[in-house]
Each structure stands twice: as C-alpha cells, then as structure tokens.
Amino acid sequence: MRGYHMFRSYGIPESNIIVMFYDDIANSTHNPTPGIVINERGGPDLYKGVPKDYTGKEVTPENFLAVMQGDPELAKQGKKVVNSGPNDHVFIYFGDHGSTEMLMFPSTYLKASDLNKALVSMHEKHRFAELAIYIDACESGSMFRNILADNIKVYATSSSDYNELSWFWNWDDKYDTWLSSFFADNWLDNDETSDLKTETMQQQFQFFKEHNLVNYTHLNVTHSVHSQQYGSKPNGVINRRKAEQNNEAVSKWDAKLVSLEKRIEKTEDINEENRLLAELENLYAGRKYVDKHMTEYVNSIQHLLTVDSNAILNTKQELNDRQCYETLVDTYNENCLQISKLLVREIDSAPVGTGIGVCD
Numbered sequence: 001m002r003g004y005h006m007f008r009s010y011g012i013p014e015s016n017i018i019v020m021f022y023d024d025i026a027n028s029t030h031n032p033t034p035g036i037v038i039n040e041r042g043g044p045d046l047y048k049g050v051p052k053d054y055t056g057k058e059v060t061p062e063n064f065l066a067v068m069q070g071d072p073e074l075a076k077q078g079k080k081v082v083n084s085g086p087n088d089h090v091f092i093y094f095g096d097h098g099s100t101e102m103l104m105f106p107s108t109y110l111k112a113s114d115l116n117k118a119l120v121s122m123h124e125k126h127r128f129a130e131l132a133i134y135i136d137a138c139e140s141g142s143m144f145r146n147i148l149a150d151n152i153k154v155y156a157t158s159s160s161d162y163n164e165l166s167w168f169w170n171w172d173d174k175y176d177t178w179l180s181s182f183f184a185d186n187w188l189d190n191d192e193t194s195d196l197k198t199e200t201m202q203q204q205f206q207f208f209k210e211h212n213l214v215n216y217t218h219l220n221v222t223h224s225v226h227s228q229q230y231g232s233k234p235n236g237v238i239n240r241r242k243a244e245q246n247n248e249a250v251s252k253w254d255a256k257l258v259s260l261e262k263r264i265e266k267t268e269d270i271n272e273e274n275r276l277l278a279e280l281e282n283l284y285a286g287r288k289y290v291d292k293h294m295t296e297y298v299n300s301i302q303h304l305l306t307v308d309s310n311a312i313l314n315t316k317q318e319l320n321d322r323q324c325y326e327t328l329v330d331t332y333n334e335n336c337l338q339i340s341k342l343l344v345r346e347i348d349s350a351p352v353g354t355g356i357g358v359c360d
Contacts, residue, residue, distance in 0.1 A: 003188060020058070022055065023052060060105055064105075069082070069121060084128055085127065093187075130155070133154065140228075150230075155231050157205055157208070160225055166182070169248075182249055183208070
C-alpha cells in the first residue's frame with residue numbers, strides 16, 4: 001500500500017498500476033483502528049485510496065500470471081491487466097510467504113517454474129523493454145536461482161537467499177503485530193530518500209546489501225539477511241554509510257508464535273490470557289504434528305533415498321530434480337496437508353500483497 005501511494009506521488013497514473021491483495025487487515029476484528037492500515041508507528045493511513053483491483057478469492061497464482069501477461073479474458077471482464085508493449089518498463093513487487101521454489105497465495109502456491117515460464121513468454125512476445133521484479137518472501141532467492149535466464153531483459157531481486165528466512169519488522173504494542181517487512185521498508189525508504197532520476201537498481205541493490213542486519217529480540221541475536229539479484233543485472237556501483245538496524249524484527253516463520261507470547265505477557269485479563277495460551281498450545285501442537293508427519297514420511301521411504309533421512313530432516317538439501325520436487329509438492333498438497341494454508345495460518349496477521357506497474 002505504501003508502494004502504491006509512492007508510485008502515485010511520482011506521477012504514475014492509476015491506470016498503470018495494478019494492485020492485488022487479500023484485503024483482510026483493514027476490517028479485521030484484531031485491528032484496533034477499523035478501516036485503517038499503517039506500516040509504521042504513528043504513520044498515516046495507507047488503506048485509503050488504494051484500488052481493489054484483485055482481492056479475496058481473486059488473489060490466485062493463475063490471476064497473478066494472467067495479469068502479468070495481459071490476459072484478454074480478464075480484460076473482457078473489465079479487470080485490469082498489464083497491457084504493455086516493446087517500449088514499456090514493467091515493475092512487479094510480490095510480498096507474502098515462501099518456501100523452496102514456491103510463493104504462497106491464500107489458498108495455493110505459485111511455482112518458480114511457472115513464474116519463469118511467464119517471464120520468458122512475455123519476453124518472446126515483446127511485452128516489455130525491461131522488466132524488474134522484487135520478491136519479498138522466505139527463500140525468495142530460490143524463485144530465480146539457476147532458473148532465470150540472463151538474456152531476456154528481466155532483473156530480479158529477492159529479499160533473502162535461496163535457503164534463508166525473510167523478516168517482519170517494526171513491532172507495535174497497540175496492534176500486537178509487526179507493521180511491515182524488513183526488505184520492503186529498505187526498498188521504500190531508499191526510494192524516498194534517493195534521486196530516482198539518477199539512481200540505478202544496481203545502486204539500490206547495494207543499499208540492500210549494506211542494510212542487512214536485523215535484531216531478533218525473541219532470541220536476543222542479530223541476523224544478517226542476504227538479498228540476491230538475478231537475470232539481466234544492471235551496471236553501476238554506489239557507496240553508502242552502513243546503518244545499524246535497531247527496530248525489532250522477527251523471522252516470518254516465527255511471527256505468529258512470538259506475537260502470541262508478547263500478547264500473553266502483556267494482557268492483564270485472565271480470560272484473555274487463557275485464550276491466548278490455548279492458541280499458543282494449539283500452534284505448538286500443529287507444528288509437532290507436521291514435524292511428526294514429515295519424519296514418518298521420510299523414514300518410510302528411506303530405502304529409496306540416496307541421502308540419510310536425518311540429513312533430509314535437519315539440513316537444507318540442494319534441489320537437483322525440479323520436476324520430481326514439484327510432483328511431490330503437488331501430491332503432498334492434494335493428498336496430505338495443504339501447504340499454503342499451513343504457512344499462511346502461521347502468520348495470519350501479516351501484511352501481504354502484490355503490485356504490478358507499467359511505466360511508459
């Protein structure tokens with residue numbers, strides 16, 4: 001939402017911006033300021049004036065890819081799509097949850113292979129002069145690593161490496177949640193404080209590399225986050241003073257857990273405390289169930305594996321057969337546990353959304 005208002009302030013017309021978000025924050029019963037969404041403490045309402053091009057059940061991987069590629073059927077329905085040509089510059093931002101070569105949507109997931117196929121198709125059909133895509137999700141580097149071609153005029157930046165978590169940022173006691181993400185804040189802060197007529201994306205990426213420390217207060221440790229870049233990398237360098245990040249951060253994986261612990265510690269209402277304790281216990285039980293389920297599954301096929309089951313369960317293995325992996329994910333999702341719902345349920349108050357813009 002902050003990005004939408006920023007783009008509009010640059011003079012980019014609303015017709016050239018497409019917004020896709022689930023729209024479950026503003027009027028949530030957990031929102032102490034109904035109808036208002038902020039992303040910084042004491043900040044302005046960002047919800048007002050943001051178009052609802054795609055919301056709720058419309059937020060799907062199929063619609064996301066169709067919008068990118070200018071799907072004529074959606075256009076016939078009066079929906080906004082990217083109607084771009086060979087002279088246009090397209091920018092895409094996606095912020096949500098992620099896993100190895102997957103981005104999570106409310107009810108399903110987008111595969112890295114499908115996203116990259118869409119980018120190649122757009123290039124072949126001359127749908128842009130250049131396209132830049134920023135992905136803000138756990139393991140977001142895996143969406144492009146060893147996949148994205150470097151000769152199709154697509155530049156991609158990820159919030160984290162292929163095997164790293166991403167982070168939420170800026171806890172607020174009034175809202176009992178984190179108000180933004182670490183990567184998005186760095187991106188938007190850099191845009192607002194730089195001369196965008198002269199700064200290159202390579203220079204902005206250097207900014208991401210230098211602003212890479214988060215304080216994980218829950219475990220009292222400091223983490224480095226490693227944004228990555230892929231594809232047709234822009235040229236240019238810039239030197240900036242490294243700034244320490246002091247705001248409280250949390251990994252997207254632990255956001256729900258830490259939020260509950262904070263709310264339990266803060267409340268003075270015994271009934272509310274008991275309700276939150278039950279919710280926390282349920283969260284832990286769910287995690288244990290999934291861990292047990294996966295452990296039993298991996299052990300049951302140990303005789304088919306070339307890697308020890310302990311290594312599979314406790315370390316990050318290199319993905320070496322994408323087609324097999326995707327088949328496994330789809331089968332598991334359809335017959336065992338719905339992957340996207342498991343991840344989304346973990347962080348049900350997180351700010352998520354996507355945006356696509358076309359700048360002539």
